[in-house]
Amino acid sequence: MLIRPTKKIYWNLLMVSLFAIAMALFLKFVLQIEFWPWQWVIVAFIGYFAAVILIYLINVSWPFKVVLDQVKALLTGRKYKKILTKRTDEIGIFAHFFNEVTTDLEKVTVDLEESKKVSGELKTAGQLQKELIPALAPTIEGFDIAVKNRSAEELGGDNLDFIKVGNSTYFYVGDVTGHGVPAAIVMTMVNTLINTFAEIYDTAYDVVVQTNRRLKTRIRATMFMSMLMLKWNGLTKKMTYVGCGHEHLIVYKARTGLVEATVSGGIALGMLADNSKIVKEKDVPLETGDVIVLYTDGITEARNMNGEMFGLERLKQVVALYAGQGDAQRIIQSIAKDFSKYVEEHVQEDDVTLIVIKKLSEGEEGRSSVDQKQARWTDENAVDKAETLPTEKAAV
Amino acid sequence: MLNSTLELVVDKKTNPNVWKVDFFGNLDSYSLQTKKKEILDYIDLVEPATLLFDFTGLNFINSESIGLVLHISEKLAEKNKKLVLIGAKKNVFQVLDVIGAFELIQHYKSYDDFLRNQGNANQAN
8 A cells, every 4th residue: 555645744754854953952052962973863863764654653544544444344334434534635535535435325225225115016016916817717618718928027018807707708908008007007997997897788899888988087198008809608609809909819710720810900998088989899700629819019029139020920820830739728838939939038028918719619628727927938848849930030 | 129219300391281290210118208298299389280290211119109199189189280190111000000090090101192182172172
């Protein structure tokens, strides 16, 4: 540790030197003590060096130790004190620097604690929101159902539910503008409204129109929610759907092996006060082995490491490849595996939701599964032999 | 990776009945942070009856930005003014179409199409 002496120290040394000379003169002429000249020199040198050492201890070593002790206390997690000094030399600068660092550190610590608190609350809110998404899809006679959902943040904007009312079952998937807290609140409102109106009205059309009417008055003007709702009537054995500005309805036809992607139509919830003239309820003709795939744009707009989107065309190809292989759970795992392989380590920018509904034969017992826990959309039990599509530019 | 910048170029002089705002780049969460206020200000600033957003140079639009555009359309309608979109690229057009935005906002393939339509409307009147 080298500390360049300041001007003050030089002045001190000069004073000491003069003092030593004065002492020698006093001893010789006042006290009449005889010294040989060379003894005077030795005394002067000894006095001089003693003074240097004393000044060094008082001006440099001791103050530096004070600063160093507080730095050690900070680094070892012990209590430390601010260093009060008016010095502007090297030690003063060091002391002021220490004070600045500890002040900033205290501010950061307070911010971190606040951030931890907020993070904890978000985690709790996220958990509550996850509990809104059904842990189990309902078991419906004649249908296999599998769901995969993963939020981009603690709180997601993707919305889905299955509501059994008497002999009917409503399935819906939705996507709120953005994600995070505002989207989660809208999602919760929509979920509540749909669950309520499903008990009151008989058609998916009425449920959607009423939900929209109530939602529009309660959300920000810049927010809306796209949605695709299906309704299965267990008595008439008919499936219908209502589109609200959502992604395509994908249907795999087992008889031909072809995949149809139908524009779901309508207008997103919350965009118009009255959407009754724009949304329509339409039939979805289904035969045994047919597969319906519902999804959110987090799937089709996901990018790979080259920035290329997964896209609707690729999704259709993947569905065509796997929809004829096994139950809904197996199909969804295969699609998810292909998706994961495509996006690799690209950051997930949006919530992703996939619902696969397979039509079984009449009277066959249905199965259902919901997965929203896995960090990655691959599963050890996924089909290894399934062919994976080569990476190619998706049509945009 | 997408270039997350957005440039706006305003033309108030070429057509006295229209303020035309050209969008270049991407309307996403990054560009919205810096440009949102400027875009919203057009609600109050626009003098003619028509505000035209030219999306010919727009490469990407996210759902939040769509919400913003719809909000502007709604607010202008309250003042008896209107928002018109032109030249949206295929991917932007598809996203707006799927959402149902064109139920609320008119879209033209080009500025010439818009002018032709305006001309026809004036003749009809």
